[in-house]
Amino acid sequence: MGSINQKIVTFLMFEGQAEAAMNFYISLFDDSEVVSISRYGANEAGAEGSIIHAAFKLQGQTFMCIDSSVKHGFTFTPAIxxxxxxxxxxxxxxxxxxxxxxxxxxxxxxxxxxxxxxxxxxxxxxxxxxxxxxxx
Structure with a gap:
């Protein structure tokens, strides 16, 4: 996962769209990049190839994301x-x-x-x- 030297990092949980969202976001801002990606393998909790954990930077600020292997009764809200x-x-x-x-x-x-x-x-x-x- 590498070292993240930002004390507080926004963490986004998706259900199968983490990589597409991350790539979309980095395409919008300068000084943005994928820092690291770990993927589920065969016979693991999540869909094979989906993201266990990824870190990316937008305008130099670090974010993290995941494809949750668990279906949740919630998603993102405009409250944040x-x-x-x-x-x-x-x-x-x-x-x-x-x-x-x-x-x-x-x-x-x-x-x-x-x-x-x-x-x-x-x-x-x-x-x-x-x-x-x-x-x-």
């Missing part, structure tokens, strides 16, 4: 979301469009009293993202 400070209009527009595809918009991209440009979206995997543009 990833909050992204975008540097440019082009970045917020691009990331919001990509995350919205196949997902659902909770707050459309636009001006709000707390941000000149903000949007909140649940992506196609159920993870919610709040995007804002950084005032420079």
């Amino acid at each position: 979301s990833l909050y992204v400070n975008c540097d440019t209009e082009a970045e917020i527009d691009r990331v919001f469009a990509a995350l919205s595809e196949g997902g659902s918009v909770l707050m459309p991209l636009g001006a709000y009293p707390f941000s000149k440009k903000f949007g909140w979206v649940a992506d196609k995997y159920g993870v919610t993202w709040q995007l804002t543009i950084t005032d420079n």
Whole structure:
């Protein structure tokens, strides 16, 4: 698994879509990469080839994910979301469009009293993202 030198790491639990979600997320942000992947083998608890544990970086920040081998009665909720400070209009527009595809918009991209440009979206995997543009 390697050494993760970030004290608190967001851990995302999927049921069979961890690798697709991880690869999608790293495609959206600069300085992003898969750090490590461990997979279930034949005759193990999870589906062969699915992820026991993976670590990846988004914009240099470490996240972890798993494909749970157990069916749970819960999934992601908008009560917790990833909050992204975008540097440019082009970045917020691009990331919001990509995350919205196949997902659902909770707050459309636009001006709000707390941000000149903000949007909140649940992506196609159920993870919610709040995007804002950084005032420079």
